[in-house]
Amino acid sequence: MAGDSGRALGNAEQWLDLVAASALSGPSRQLAANVAFVGYAHGVLRLALAPGFEYLRSERAVGDLEQALSASLGQTPKIVIETGAADAETLHERADRQRGERQSAAETIFMDNPEVQLLVQQHGARVVPDSIRPFEE
Incomplete structure (x- = not known):
């Protein structure tokens, strides 16, 4: 399963598809819908949050997002959210x-x-x- 995780989330389009298909709701859904994919490697999912949207980043929302993604990724990712613009949508x-x-x-x-x-x-x-x-x- 670990070999599949890189293919399951290797680019921004796969991230968008994963979030769109997820059963996320509430604050974790809002967070996921407003972060851009930066990269995923070695179990660390790097995302970017535009300035002005920092209020969406709470420990609970990040934790719920990590748990929701664990089934799709085959492991619970460590999410790192950077503030700033990303190249991805x-x-x-x-x-x-x-x-x-x-x-x-x-x-x-x-x-x-x-x-x-x-x-x-x-x-x-x-x-x-x-x-x-x-x-x-």
């Missing part, structure tokens, strides 16, 4: 980015619809800003 940032991408795609699809174009060009119709939403919202 947090789960919260990824969710915001994906939401923006879905919104942009929905607006493009709507505005490219021939019937919408006809209404705008021939009848002077206007689209109310922020009125277009992706199907899943």
